[in-house]
Amino acid sequence: MGSVSGWLGERIPLRGAELRELTNEPVPYHLKRWWWCLGGTPAYLFVVQIVTGILLAFYYKAAPETAYESVRYITEEAAFGWFIRSLHKWAAQLMIAAVVLHQMRVYFTGAYRKPREINWMVGMTLLVCTLLTGFTGYSLVYEQLSYWGATVGANITDSVPLAGGFLKSLLLGGDGYNDHTLSRFYILHAAVLPVSMLLLLMVHITLIRLQGVTEFKFKDEPQGESRTFSFFPDHFYTELIIGLSLMILLAFLATVLPATMGPKADPLTTPEVIKPEWFFYVAFRWLKLFSETAAILSMGFVLFVMFLWPFVDGWIRRRWPASEASVWIGIGGVLAIIGLTVWEAAVAH
Amino acid sequence: MSLDTKRIVIALLSAAFVLSLLFVQWMEVSRRREEAGLSEPHVAVPASSENCVACHAQVTPGVVDHWNGSTHAEKGVGCTECHRADPGDADAFDHYGQVIAAVVTPLDCAACHRDVFDEFERSHHAKGGNILASLDNRLAETIEGNRAPFDPHSPTPGMGVSQVNGMASVAIGCLQCHGSKVALHATDGGKITVDELKPGPDGKPTDLQALGRIRKDANGKPVLHPDTWPNTGIGRINLDGSLGSCSACHSRHDFSPRRARQPENCGKCHLGPDHPQKEIYEESKHGVAYRDLRETSMHLDADSWVLGRDYSAAPTCATCHMSGNVRNGGRITHDPGERISWTNRPPVSLLMDTDVNHAVIREADPARRAALTTDSWQDKRNRMREVCSVCHTSDYVNNFYKQYDDFVVLYNEKFAKPGQDIIGALRANGLLTAPDFDEEIEWTWYYLWHHEGRRARHGASMMAPDYAHWHGMFEVAERFYQELIPQARELARRAADEGRNREAAAVTAVIDGILARPEHQWQGQ
Numbered sequence: 001m002g003s004v005s006g007w008l009g010e011r012i013p014l015r016g017a018e019l020r021e022l023t024n025e026p027v028p029y030h031l032k033r034w035w036w037c038l039g040g041t042p043a044y045l046f047v048v049q050i051v052t053g054i055l056l057a058f059y060y061k062a063a064p065e066t067a068y069e070s071v072r073y074i075t076e077e078a079a080f081g082w083f084i085r086s087l088h089k090w091a092a093q094l095m096i097a098a099v100v101l102h103q104m105r106v107y108f109t110g111a112y113r114k115p116r117e118i119n120w121m122v123g124m125t126l127l128v129c130t131l132l133t134g135f136t137g138y139s140l141v142y143e144q145l146s147y148w149g150a151t152v153g154a155n156i157t158d159s160v161p162l163a164g165g166f167l168k169s170l171l172l173g174g175d176g177y178n179d180h181t182l183s184r185f186y187i188l189h190a191a192v193l194p195v196s197m198l199l200l201l202m203v204h205i206t207l208i209r210l211q212g213v214t215e216f217k218f219k220d221e222p223q224g225e226s227r228t229f230s231f232f233p234d235h236f237y238t239e240l241i242i243g244l245s246l247m248i249l250l251a252f253l254a255t256v257l258p259a260t261m262g263p264k265a266d267p268l269t270t271p272e273v274i275k276p277e278w279f280f281y282v283a284f285r286w287l288k289l290f291s292e293t294a295a296i297l298s299m300g301f302v303l304f305v306m307f308l309w310p311f312v313d314g315w316i317r318r319r320w321p322a323s324e325a326s327v328w329i330g331i332g333g334v335l336a337i338i339g340l341t342v343w344e345a346a347v348a349h
Numbered sequence: 350m351s352l353d354t355k356r357i358v359i360a361l362l363s364a365a366f367v368l369s370l371l372f373v374q375w376m377e378v379s380r381r382r383e384e385a386g387l388s389e390p391h392v393a394v395p396a397s398s399e400n401c402v403a404c405h406a407q408v409t410p411g412v413v414d415h416w417n418g419s420t421h422a423e424k425g426v427g428c429t430e431c432h433r434a435d436p437g438d439a440d441a442f443d444h445y446g447q448v449i450a451a452v453v454t455p456l457d458c459a460a461c462h463r464d465v466f467d468e469f470e471r472s473h474h475a476k477g478g479n480i481l482a483s484l485d486n487r488l489a490e491t492i493e494g495n496r497a498p499f500d501p502h503s504p505t506p507g508m509g510v511s512q513v514n515g516m517a518s519v520a521i522g523c524l525q526c527h528g529s530k531v532a533l534h535a536t537d538g539g540k541i542t543v544d545e546l547k548p549g550p551d552g553k554p555t556d557l558q559a560l561g562r563i564r565k566d567a568n569g570k571p572v573l574h575p576d577t578w579p580n581t582g583i584g585r586i587n588l589d590g591s592l593g594s595c596s597a598c599h600s601r602h603d604f605s606p607r608r609a610r611q612p613e614n615c616g617k618c619h620l621g622p623d624h625p626q627k628e629i630y631e632e633s634k635h636g637v638a639y640r641d642l643r644e645t646s647m648h649l650d651a652d653s654w655v656l657g658r659d660y661s662a663a664p665t666c667a668t669c670h671m672s673g674n675v676r677n678g679g680r681i682t683h684d685p686g687e688r689i690s691w692t693n694r695p696p697v698s699l700l701m702d703t704d705v706n707h708a709v710i711r712e713a714d715p716a717r718r719a720a721l722t723t724d725s726w727q728d729k730r731n732r733m734r735e736v737c738s739v740c741h742t743s744d745y746v747n748n749f750y751k752q753y754d755d756f757v758v759l760y761n762e763k764f765a766k767p768g769q770d771i772i773g774a775l776r777a778n779g780l781l782t783a784p785d786f787d788e789e790i791e792w793t794w795y796y797l798w799h800h801e802g803r804r805a806r807h808g809a810s811m812m813a814p815d816y817a818h819w820h821g822m823f824e825v826a827e828r829f830y831q832e833l834i835p836q837a838r839e840l841a842r843r844a845a846d847e848g849r850n851r852e853a854a855a856v857t858a859v860i861d862g863i864l865a866r867p868e869h870q871w872q873g874q
Contacts, residue, residue: 077653082380083373237355244362251369255376266463 026228027235028213037238039102042130043201044243045095048250052088053190060140062186064179067142068264075261086254092134094250096279099130107309107330111214117310119207122200124307129197131279136189138277142182147265148274150185151177159292160300177267273348281344282337383423384652392417398427400445415602431457439533439546439554439563439588442570452531452578453601456552456591465683466591471707472684475592477584478528484785484795485523492786493518520576526618528582528594532574534564540574543590552589583618607649612639615666622800624694625820629804629813630666638663655679657739669736676735690730691757693806696798697765698757700726749812756809756817760802764829767863768797771837774859778852780840790836797828830872834860 031037059078061070074081103123106112112120139150154177158168173180229235276284287295305312313326350358382388394402405428406413416422421430434441434450441448455475459466469475480486490496495515504510514520520529532540541563546554554560563571583597597617598609608614616627630636639647639662646662653659656668657675670688673679682688684707691698692709702710702722712718730750737746772794775781785791805821808814837860845853863869 080373080377083377234352234355237352237359240359241355241362244359244366247366248362248369251366251373255369255373263461263463269463 020232025209025231026212027231029227029229031213031235031238036105037235037242038098038105040239041098041242041246042095042102043205044239044246045091045098046197046201048091048247049088049095050194052084052091053194055084056088057190060186062140062183064142064182064265067140067182068261071141071143072261075259082258083254086258087250089259090250090253090257092137093278094246096130096134099127100279103127104330104334108327109214110313110326112310112313114310114314116207116211116214119204119211120310121307122204122207126197126200126204128303129193129200133189133193133197134277134279136185136193139185140182140189141261142265143262144265144269144271145262145274147177147267148271149276150181152274153276153280156287156292156296159296161293161297275344278341278345281341285340285344392422393425394422395425395427395430397429397447401428401447404445412602419603419605421604426461430460433457435553437553437560439541439560440571440573442565442568444570451573452587453596454552454587454589454591455593455595456587456589458595459591468683469593469595470591473686473707474583474597474684477526477582478524478530478586478592479584480523480527484799486519487785489519489523490516493522514576516576524577524580524582526582528585528592528597529577529580530586531580531588532577533588534572534574535562536564537562540577542577543586543588546588548588548590552591554588606654610647610649610654610665610667610672611643612636612665619666622804624803624807625816626666626807626811629808629811629816632813632815633811635664635812639665653679656736661740664736669733674736674739676738677732686729687724688729688733688736690726690733691753691806691810693757693803693810696769696802697761698806701729702726753809757806760805760822760825763868764825765798765802768794768829768833770859770863771833771856774856775837775840778844778855779849780844780852780856788840790833790840793828793832793836797825797833801825801828834864 056074059070059074059081061067071085074085076082106120106123112123135150135153138146139153140146154168154172157171158164160167169175171181171184172178173184275281283299286299289295290298309326316323316325379388379391383391402413402416416428421427429447429449431453432449432451434448436448438450440450440452442450455466455469494517495513498512498514501510501513530542530544532542535541535545541559545556545559545562547556547559548554565571581594581596581600583594584592585594585597586592587594596604598614599605600608600614612627612630619626620628631640642662643649646660647665648654648660651659655673655675656664658679668674670685671682673681686701686703686707690701692701699709699711702718703724704710704721705723707724710718710721712721734743734746737749741749772781772790775790781788781791786795801821801824804816805818805825808816808818808821837856841853841856841860844850844856864872
């Protein structure tokens with residue numbers, strides 16, 4: 001045993017004390033509260049997506065003639081295929097929800113403020129990547145709704161002033177949905193976007209480690225000097241409990257509400273009702289409220305402001321130091337998102 | 350929460366997670382057992398069909414029992430998914446709060462099976478209902494029966510028969526295979542069919558006046574005409590304009606793939622004296638192997654049924670004409686004509702070059718024929734070759750096709766075209782009256798091509814030697830030499846006796862010309 005550890009120690013010169021130093025980052029005391037431990041949830045779900053995604057990729061065939069049949073094969077014939085696909089689908093839904101909730105928590109606690117502006121922007125990019133991964137993944141099934149959802153999405157892209165045609169062509173690999181579109185979506189979904197997210201996550205976590213987690217003090221906590229506790233094992237246990245709970249929740253959802261399949265895509269028959277996935281309901285409803293160009297420009301503007309929010313917020317606070325504008329703007333934004341989503345979900349058209 | 354408490358929670362959650370994975374394993378094993386037929390499939394009754402199932406389990410338990418064993422039941426496709434109708438549909442009625450229709454058409458099935466619908470609608474099967482102008486139709490409607498009802502000529506003890514339905518043989522015979530034109534009773538005593546309703550592409554009627562004339566019973570249910578319903582003929586002409594009946598092959602309400610794969614399923618219609626494909630198949634080596642191995646090696650219950658992968662013990666009708674095979678990537682077709690290179694249905698067999706409407710091209714000029722062809726007989730044959738080549742070498746398949754082509758051409762050239770010429774000469778010279786089947790030679794000719802000629806060609810196409818020869822060409826030859834030729838000469842002789850020498854000479858010249866050909870010279874040797 002001693003010779004093995006000696007052999008390994010020579011080749012990997014890491015000592016136990018260094019490992020402890022690496023893992024035992026001091027964790028602010030407010031993270032003892034469960035609700036403040038959800039930042040790791042999207043990352044955890046991301047790992048689930050990578051593992052289940054690799055398993056699905058063993059069988060998936062990205063071409064219009066084969067895509068639907070390969071998904072049907074996964075769902076109906078491959079051993080545990082239905083379970084893996086259902087896990088992938090539900091982990092995607094939960095991941096998007098978790099990313100949005102995490103971002104809302106960061107926003108309302110002002111955790112994006114100096115010196116964490118860049119990390120906020122990295123987080124915003126991660127949000128966009130997550131949504132794009134959801135969009136491309138949904139399209140890969142090649143069922144009627146996902147096909148037409150992708151077509152509508154591409155047409156929306158086309159309406160972006162100046163760059164629209166180029167963006168649509170970049171997305172579809174041509175003027176319209178064609179033989180190369182699915183393989184393009186597949187490469188984006190299974191390679192480009194996950195790798196980008198992985199790199200961004202590394203930057204995100206590195207910045208958190210360098211800057212430390214923002215500390216909060218609650219009224220029922222002792223005031224004064226900041227208190228911390230060890231990452232390992234205390235916080236690690238908390239994260240493990242959250243991870244296990246998530247896995248049980250995912251297994252429950254995958255078995256009780258497994259992923260199903262709609263009719264195969266028919267490019268010649270437009271469905272009466274086209275709906276995207278729920279996380280695009282906001283944008284879809286917004287598009288129906290205004291002219292396409294106005295809606296796209298306004299959405300682009302909102303996204304741009306969100307991206308630069310730490311600086312906008314800094315400017316507001318310098319101008320009106322006592323104001324709580326960011327909170328009220330945030331509440332307005334969340335209510336608008338919920339309202340538009342529910343509205344789109346409630347109506348047929 | 351203390352560290353110790355956390356450890357306990359982690360242990361409990363880990364156990365719960367392992368249990369959830371065991372549950373998943375149990376689900377997978379159950380699924381596999383169901384697929385292998387080792388356990389009863391799980392039935393999912395959708396909420397919208399719960400009342401239907403509960404009630405019909407009492408009033409028509411067979412229907413519910415059949416459905417319980419269907420893939421539809423496993424997938425949660427219930428009664429309303431197929432029987433659902435719009436209030437504006439001709440045959441729609443309110444049934445305990447649900448608007449439904451009794452007749453489920455291919456357009457209804459297309460809601461989920463669109464590809465299958467498209468393939469089927471362009472097939473010859475779908476056009477089976479268009480037999481109005483055929484000789485078969487005249488036989489059943491006029492010769493076996495009568496187009497109009499007529500009075501009985503004596504009482505039927507025990508039953509008050511006021512009129513004889515002259516179309517009875519058509520309704521229960523021809524149309525049960527070919528398909529009826531589904532009709533509703535009209536308030537004026539007539540029928541309302543697709544012709545009156547004029548449905549649009551979505552199957553909804555556009556003639557609202559016709560809709561208003563539909564007779565309804567005391568419960569508001571449109572009354573289907575008993576001459577046209579019940580009917581599961583393959584080419585049924587439905588009220589919504591769609592053609593066919595999926596249940597012709599996929600019997601309701603279990604829609605069993607197992608049954609559709611068996612030759613007995615096709616045998617409802619493809620048997621008997623005029624096209625005994627079922628009997629021909631049974632005599633062939635394919636049929637013999639199937640009979641021997643059906644319970645052990647055919648895997649008829651399997652979800653996937655691809656020749657060369659899931660089975661290879663023997664082919665059935667479905668294997669060759671419809672099912673997938675490893676050579677074609679497992680592609681199934683619902684247009685059986687896609688793999689047939691000769692049509693052996695008409696008096697003279699034709700090669701199956703088809704046009705944009707999937708109709709057989711009769712154009713003889715090679716250039717014009719090529720321009721019209723969208724799917725050639727060679728394309729169709731190559732699709733069939735893919736099936737054959739799962740078990741046979743290309744030399745074997747090519748030589749079989751050489752034997753088959755030679756046989757069909759022999760039949761065409763020696764008997765079919767000459768027979769057609771003789772009948773044509775008799776008609777052209779006025780030696781036959783206008784109505785069909787009122788003269789002996791018309792029956793003779795009909796037997797020759799419609800019964801014996803088809804038996805011979807189908808026997809050859811499916812490798813059944815006894816049908817190709819004894820039930821086929823032997824009887825064709827006998828009918829030709831012993832009946833057709835003598836009867837034609839007799840008609841010519843009678844015409845000459847009546848002083849119609851020119852006509853008689855013209856017909857005799859045609860007969861003599863045919864018999865002077867080398868293939869008929871044996872008579873003089």
